[in-house]
Amino acid sequence: MRRLSTAIATAACAALLLTACGDAATETPDQAAATQNGTAASSAPEATPSPTEPPELIGGGTELFPDRRFVALYGHPGTPGLGALGEQGPEESAQRAIELAKQYQPHSEEKVIPAFEIIVTAASSEPGADGNYSNEVPVEHFIPYIEAAEKNGVYVVLDLQPGHTDFLTQAKMYEELLKRPNVGLALDPEWRLAPGQVHMQQIGSVSAEEINETTEWLAKLTAENNLPQKVVILHQFSMSMIQDRENIKTDHPELELVLHADGHGTPEMKKETWGVLQQGLPEGIHMAWKNFYDEDTPTFTPEQTYNLEPKPWFVSYQ
Numbered sequence: 001m002r003r004l005s006t007a008i009a010t011a012a013c014a015a016l017l018l019t020a021c022g023d024a025a026t027e028t029p030d031q032a033a034a035t036q037n038g039t040a041a042s043s044a045p046e047a048t049p050s051p052t053e054p055p056e057l058i059g060g061g062t063e064l065f066p067d068r069r070f071v072a073l074y075g076h077p078g079t080p081g082l083g084a085l086g087e088q089g090p091e092e093s094a095q096r097a098i099e100l101a102k103q104y105q106p107h108s109e110e111k112v113i114p115a116f117e118i119i120v121t122a123a124s125s126e127p128g129a130d131g132n133y134s135n136e137v138p139v140e141h142f143i144p145y146i147e148a149a150e151k152n153g154v155y156v157v158l159d160l161q162p163g164h165t166d167f168l169t170q171a172k173m174y175e176e177l178l179k180r181p182n183v184g185l186a187l188d189p190e191w192r193l194a195p196g197q198v199h200m201q202q203i204g205s206v207s208a209e210e211i212n213e214t215t216e217w218l219a220k221l222t223a224e225n226n227l228p229q230k231v232v233i234l235h236q237f238s239m240s241m242i243q244d245r246e247n248i249k250t251d252h253p254e255l256e257l258v259l260h261a262d263g264h265g266t267p268e269m270k271k272e273t274w275g276v277l278q279q280g281l282p283e284g285i286h287m288a289w290k291n292f293y294d295e296d297t298p299t300f301t302p303e304q305t306y307n308l309e310p311k312p313w314f315v316s317y318q
Contacts, residue, residue: 054226055181058153059111062228064256065286065313069108070155070231071101072115072316074290076122076137077145083318084293085116090148097154100317107306115155117233117316118142121170123161123191123199133199134163134191139176146177157184157233161191163199167206168214178221184231185218186260187211189241203238208247219252231256233288233314237263237273250284258314260288264295267304274308288314 059068073093075083085093097114104112120142122135142158149156158177160170167187177183189206191199215232222230232255236242250257259281263273278287289312291299305315 052226054228057228058113058155058182064229064231066110068111068113069104069312070113070115070314071097071104072117072155072157072314073097073100074117074119074159074316074318076119077141082119082122085118085145090144091152093145094148094152094154098152104302104306104315107303108311113155114153115157115314115316116145116149117157117159117186118145119159119161120174121160121162123163125199130165132162132164133193134161134165134170136170136173139174142177146180146183150180150182155182155184155231156180157186157231159186159188159233161188162193163191164193164195164197166210166213167192168210168217171214171218175221178218178230179225179227181227184233185214186233186235187214188235188262190235190237190262203241205241205243208242208244211242212247212249215249215252215255215257219254222254227254229254229256231258231314233258233260234285235260235262236277237261239276246280246282248282248285250282257285258288259285260290260314260316262290264290264292266297267300270296270300271308286313288312288316290316290318292318 054062056062057064061067073083073085073096075085077086079086088096093116094114097116101112101114120137122137124133124135127133128135146156148154158174160167162170171178171185178185187206190204192204192206193199194205197204211234218230218232234242234257236259248257259277261270261274261277263270274289287310289305289308291305293299305312
């Protein structure tokens with residue numbers, strides 16, 4: 001579905017841009033005032049501390065679905081060729097995402113939340129110093145966008161394109177950001193290379209085992225930091241991109257998994273991919289849709305997008 005020429009242009013853009021404990025609260029127990037036989041009674045037992053309430057998601061609560069849907073700008077800051085997110089600065093991106101979400105709200109009973117899907121590791125046509133064909137951009141580069149998102153009520157998803165390394169290794173590089181309550185994760189197997197492969201000569205792929213290792217780590221991180229549920233997006237436009245997909249684990253209560261139909265083209269082509277990707281999809285994985293401003297012919301309107309069956313829980317714009 002996704003044309004090879006577009007993949008080449010995308011990776012070329014990436015290469016040009018990127019070559020290069022909280023203190024415990026002290027409980028004061030109620031003291032017994034009774035005195036018996038002239039001897040003070042022992043102190044009352046300490047009250048059991050109440051657990052700290054987790055921070056809430058944008059829109060309230062700690063569970064992602066079924067009370068909200070998301071509409072996102074996709075891309076890399078400062079690089080228009082990689083998606084709509086890179087066409088403007090942090091504050092302007094937040095306002096654009098908010099306006100985009102507003103266009104979807106009349107067609108949804110659920111609250112539509114604006115979002116960013118930020119490419120944080122970009123596939124590269126060159127191996128780079130570490131030889132992995134992926135440019136890992138420092139956390140500091142994304143802080144202005146994270147802060148603009150938090151200020152404006154915009155959810156954030158960090159997108160990984162790992163090349164020859166693995167998704168878990170790269171996810172751990174962004175642990176600082178993933179500890180924030182409204183930051184999730186996206187895995188893009190198109191850019192996951194097997195030994196000896198390079199980008200643009202084939203479509204990449206990932207095993208269910210590697211996905212499970214990554215979600216296991218993220219679920220643990222979420223639980224240990226008392227965070228609300230996190231979204232995990234799995235990009236796919238060809239069945240070969242996720243091996244043994246039926247073995248993906250969906251039983252982590254800390255996470256919601258979403259399969260992102262990531263192809264572009266005519267409405268007929270996109271709908272066909274949409275249907276194929278749902279065949280044999282493990283129970284508990286929600287569906288998501290991507291609209292392309294330039295490559296789709298034509299781009300779906302918000303109403304057309306939400307008329308899909310099932311209605312997408314996450315929509316992104318590239």
